[in-house]
Amino acid sequence: MKKNKFMIFLKKYFYLFFCVGLFSLSICTIVMGRNYKLKNNNKNIEEFKEIADNLQKKKVDLISTKQKFFNNNKNIYSILVGINLSKQFFSQKKYTQAINILKKTLFITQEENLILYIKLNLVKIYVKKKDFSSALDIIRTVNNSEWNDFFQQYKKFILLKKRSQ
Template sequence: MKYINFFISYKKYFFSILFFLILSLSICTIVMNKINKKKILNQNIEEFVKIIDDFQKKEKYSLECKKNFFKKNKNIYGTLIGINLAKQLFFQKKYTESILIFKEILSYTKEENLKNLINLNLVKVYIKQKKFPLALKIINNVYDQSWINIFRKNKKNIPSYCKEKKM
């Protein structure tokens, strides 16, 4: 009987201590998660800055390092390195690898202007490979008024389109 009275009298204190313990653990978890995200972001920024510094020094940064960075980072830094990597592969005439990288960037990019820029580069690669139907398909799927004129300029480089226009 005394034990029950003791528990009832200290019930408020017990639950208030339990509540504050759970609250403090929740706050610690949130704070640690934010610190961890910030740490990862800072590592990505440092790696990105290192790559850019190497470019500025005119040292050739290996394709493998760029590919690894691109595969690890599905954010804006990875996207920028991916675009650079795809263009470098394009200039080396490795068109299929360049297309794969552009398509992978398109798969996770959400920003419309960046998607249109990637699609424009894809059109250029397809035209260089003489895969004109694929290039026309991308050009015809552009609905943003600010990009339509840019894509039309590339449409003039497609022989089948020029033949249809003359007839």
């Protein structure tokens, strides 16, 4: 009888220590995961600040640094850098590179207004490149009522340009 009570007593404490150990391991895992995310996020923020500082200093190798950052990261900072890169390529009249960068940012971003902004920039580049069919294809994909007016203005402009050719 005493042996049975002792075994029950041992089982209770074993389960208690097992549950406490499992709970502490799960807490440690969560804390370590958050620290890893914070460390990784701080690294991205530091790289983004470095790019912004380089922009102010107007270093020559800024575009290659931005491209490297854009290709290595898939977060909001890389989206902003990608939009800026496409703007630079557009001003240098390198339209195909600007289009490629914007298409890559479309795969990264998840925010609807940002997606529509990028699509609007793509339409502008296609119009400048005189690739009206691609611009119209993008305009047809827009279903947002708030952005539809912007795209419809470009659609009218594109149709007028097509007729004049």
